[in-house]
Amino acid sequence: MNQHLATVNTLAITPDNQTLISGSSDNKIKLWKLQTGELRHTLKGHSTAISAIAIHPDGKIIASSSQDGIINLWNIETGELLETLSGFSPLAFSADGKMLISGGKGGTIKIWRQVQSSDNLSLTGEWWEILGVEPKTHPQDVKLAYLRLARLYHPDINSSVSAKTAMQAINEAYQKFQQQLKTHN
Template sequence: MDWKCVHNLTGHTASVNTFAIALQGNILASGSDDKTVSLWDLNTGKHIFTFFGLLNGVFAVAFSPRSSLLVSGDLDKTIATWNLDTKVVRSLCNSDSAYNHCSYIFSLAFTPDGETLASGSADKTIKIWDIPRWVSTRTLTGHTDAVWSVAIAPDGKTLVSASADKTIRIWPLKSWENPRILTGHSGWVTSVAISRNGKIIASGSADKTIKLWHLATGKLLCTLTGHSAAVWSLAFSPDGKNIVSSSKKEVNLWHIGSAELIQTLSGCNPVAFSPDGKTLVTGGDGFTIKIWRQSFAVSESAIVPKLSGEWWQVLGVDKLASPQEVKIAYRRLIKQYHPDINHSVNAKDMMQAINEAYAKFEQES
């Protein structure tokens, strides 16, 4: 399954640093060094609205899961809240507040109920905000360098933070005490993401790698290599099968189960998946934003497998093919005949024959 760029959004006049997509899936928010936050229709690529009035570049945006509220964090140490219905802006914190961060705000994350917001900052702290009361309730300390990224698990019980101190911390949201500390990266940990099932943490680093960790135990599962520069942004696909990672030079798509690189796209950080997983948003060239969609077309040269016969005949490989060659053939056929991709009348029968053949191969190998 390949991805094709369908829209190239223009309008920002400086680097685009951050994305957020509303849970409804049709509104994209982008924050930029041009001191604005823009809203876009994800389906059509059309510009909806631009929020002005910030004093510095925007490094973080997040939609509330339960209300028409958008928050942004900038290099002026300010968290602003934007009402999507009225377009009214309100400051959650500013330089005059004793509860404010004292340096740049790099990351924002809501709990699933939208009641609590976490913010990560260059001041080495994470602040917890009570949104209904518009107050800061707690400051988490322990990192010894800038907190680049924060993420909250889908069940709302765990917060994960990534820091320039080369560590990841896993905080229990109820007690806030004794965070588990994960080490292994040799450079800044610049980004973290949590899978939708809440089982896996992904971390991206200036060491050009992505590491996958088991959230409950902190065990390192695998390390993905292939980027040519620091990894600045990460996102899990909603189905949990893939992860997208980006640097300032490329965007890579990975299969989590096999830890294999699936595709490299001509984009850059940041990155975000739509809630249905069918749309991918990346940075582009010249302050632009790229919208990618899955390509479902089957080429004229598509392999037509047999519906019956020995497994190697159905998969179209030699009987003595290596396991790797068989796996490649199987994945190629899936891309062509999976019913979500191929809507022809015989796709379901083809897919059943392909899966049965591969199952026989696994039994014999």
């Protein structure tokens, strides 16, 4: 199993013990048949090193995060990219599969919730959790975090339903930040 071109940073095994998943500094994720070592899929979609992988409890979805703050959700059978979110490692799915938790910048944690299994993930939490900053972050840095997220979820770049929902949550979070700024000044 030496198909990666750089350091392997993270590993995971599907709940059925059939597939080993490896994420590497070569920006690729590889899916292997665990028993034989045969390469099943190579997932390409990250532009920087893979830092974490989590597998949904149903074994059908992989979440991967890269060092540039992008989380991708993949269909494990087809290798199709399902959704793109914003966040860092570590990554974990809740036992019931309804939440994906990710690291954020500056010591924050992001919680993505699925209302029902057919729904896409939506971002919930306080404004600073949604924007991935600390509550006391300098306003200019909050604005930069907002702009980075806005680029990721802009309808011209990301046309998924979850991107539209995320953009709404991000806009609301930034508005709450601006309101708080006015009341404290």
